[in-house]
Amino acid sequence: MGLHSGASHPSLTPAVVSSAWLHENLDRPDIAIADCRFALEDPQLGKRQYQAGHIPGAVHFDLNDDLSAPPQRYGGRHPLPAPDAFARTLAVAGISSGVSSAAEQPTWVIAYDDSRCAFAARFWWLLRYLGHTRVSVLDGGWRRWQAAGYPLTTEVPTPKSGTFVPHPQPEMVVDYEWVQSRQTSPESVLIDSRTGDRYRGDYEPIDPIAGHIPGALNYPWLDVTDDQGQVRSPEAQANRWSQVRSADDVIVYCGSGVTACVNLLSMYLAGLPQSRLYAGSWSDWCSYMDPRDRP
Numbered sequence: 125m126g127l128h129s130g131a132s133h134p135s136l137t138p139a140v141v142s143s144a145w146l147h148e149n150l151d152r153p154d155i156a157i158a159d160c161r162f163a164l165e166d167p168q169l170g171k172r173q174y175q176a177g178h179i180p181g182a183v184h185f186d187l188n189d190d191l192s193a194p195p196q197r198y199g200g201r202h203p204l205p206a207p208d209a210f211a212r213t214l215a216v217a218g219i220s221s222g223v224s225s226a227a228e229q230p231t232w233v234i235a236y237d238d239s240r241c242a243f244a245a246r247f248w249w250l251l252r253y254l255g256h257t258r259v260s261v262l263d264g265g266w267r268r269w270q271a272a273g274y275p276l277t278t279e280v281p282t283p284k285s286g287t288f289v290p291h292p293q294p295e296m297v298v299d300y301e302w303v304q305s306r307q308t309s310p311e312s313v314l315i316d317s318r319t320g321d322r323y324r325g326d327y328e329p330i331d332p333i334a335g336h337i338p339g340a341l342n343y344p345w346l347d348v349t350d351d352q353g354q355v356r357s358p359e360a361q362a363n364r365w366s367q368v369r370s371a372d373d374v375i376v377y378c379g380s381g382v383t384a385c386v387n388l389l390s391m392y393l394a395g396l397p398q399s400r401l402y403a404g405s406w407s408d409w410c411s412y413m414d415p416r417d418r419p
Contacts, residue, residue: 125351127213129148131205131267132368133285134233134259136257136259137232137257137259137323138259138260139248139261139392139393140260140261140262140263140264140355140389140390140393141234141261141262141263142154142262142264142268143256143262143263143264143269143272143273143274143288146179146234146269147272147274149395150179150180150181150275150300153230153330154229154230154231154232155232155233155234156181156183156217156218156219156231156232156233156234157179157181157182157183157233157234157235157236157245158182158183158185158217158233158234158235158236158247159174159178159183159184159185159191159236159237160184160185160187160234160236160237160240160243160244160246160247160264161173161174161237161239161243161266162186162187162188162237162239162242162243163239165263165401166328167186167187167188170184170186170187170205170243171184171186173238173266173313175278175280175300176278177276177277177278178276178277178278179236179266179269179274179275179276179277180275180276180277180279181281181288182236182281183217183218183281185213185217185235187202187243187246187382188202190203190210190213190245190346191205191210191247191250192203192204193205193206193209195372197209197332197390197411198300198404198408198411198412199278199403199404200361200380200381200403200404200405200407200408200411201331201379201380201407201410202380202381202382202407203381203404204250204253204297204381204403205250207254208290209333210213210254210290210297211254211288211289211290212286212288213230214251214286215284215285215286215287215288216280216283216284216285216286217283217284217285217286218231218284218285219231219233219256219286219288220286220288221254221288221289221290221291222258223255223347230256230258231258232256232258232259232285233247233251233256233259233260234260234261234262235247235248235259235260235261235262236265236266237265237266237267238265238266238267238348238353239265239353239388240265240346240347240353240414241261241265241348241349241353241355241386241416242383242386243382244261244262245261245383245388245389246381246382246385248260248385248389249296249388249389249401250384252293253292253293253296253297253349254288254290254291255290255291255292255293255296256288261355261389263310263354263355264352264353264354264355265353267352268270268352268353268354274305280288282312282345295398295400296401297311297400297401297402297403298375298401298402298403299395299402299403299404299408300402300404300408300412300419301408302375302402303337303375303402303409305373305378305401306373307337307338307339307340308339309373309374309404310393311371311372312371312372312373312374313342313368313371313373313374313375314337314339314340314341314373314375315340315342315368315374315376315377315384315387315399316337316340316342316343316378316406316416317344317345317376317377317378317383317384317386318342318344318378318379318388318406319338319342319343319344319346320344321338322334322336322379323342323344324336324342325338330379330380331379331406331407331410332410333413334379334411335410336406337377337406337409340377341368343364343365343387344385345370345378345383345387347364348361348364348387348389348390349386355389355393358393358394361390361391361394362393362394362395363392364390365390365391365394365396369394369396373400374396374397374399374400375390375399375400375401375402376388376399376401376402377401377402377404377406377409378390378398378405378406379405379406379407380394380404380405380406380407380408381401381402381403381404381405384401384402384405385401387388388401
């Protein structure tokens with residue numbers, strides 16, 4: 125039917141929907157579309173791509189401007205946005221949480237990118253973190269939509285007036301102190317989502333220090349999808365996490381808390397219990413290793 129559900133969440137909103145499904149449901153009044161295209165090496169690229177063409181009705185959400193707060197001395201390169209500020213951004217995009225009146229239905233939001241879910245998964249996780257579970261990722265993203273020959277537009281939707289009331293779920297996120305206190309606990313598993321060369325410290329293109337948090341296991345985020353950006357089946361996701369399924373506490377991180385969300389999406393599809401995001405990730409962790417902090 126063109127939908128992926130979490131293995132243990134069949135009655136809930138599917139975590140992944142197909143281009144065919146979105147095309148068939150494009151005109152539904154309860155659906156909103158989030159274009160999350162972005163490039164770390166060229167922060168303006170996503171905006172230019174959106175202006176050049178996007179899925180009809182889609183609103184662009186920028187990683188730096190919308191899906192993150194401004195970076196500080198600590199907290200990593202992409203801190204989580206302030207809930208109230210992000211809620212206002214969602215409301216202007218016509219996204220409603222559905223709690224302002226009994227008759228209002230929560231908006232079903234479909235997020236896509238052109239980076240194998242890297243930024244769409246961040247959006248998916250952020251909405252769930254704010255208590256809005258009616259959100260999905262578009263399988264194959266922009267590439268799949270284009271390849272299918274579905275409609276494109278350069279028209280920018282006029283601002284809307286949704287009502288989004290955030291309900292943050294603090295149990296979904298941890299900070300440096302939490303990770304430091306749990307990293308040697310036998311009940312906890314720490315997952316590094318970066319590519320193997322960055323995990324090993326062979327290569328570090330962004331952060332000032334190479335390596336990984338001691339004790340972390342490496343599950344690269346790119347393994348969640350195939351080379352075409354298609355999300356692998358729930359069965360494949362479940363097999364991928366078979367070694368950590370029984371862990372009581374799973375903490376996931378990456379470079380700055382963005383691509384770790386692709387692994388969190390994978391875990392959801394696999395039917396694992398909710399894992400936690402170390403939002404600051406390696407960029408936060410290594411900030412405490414800075415020589416300026418040493419006596």
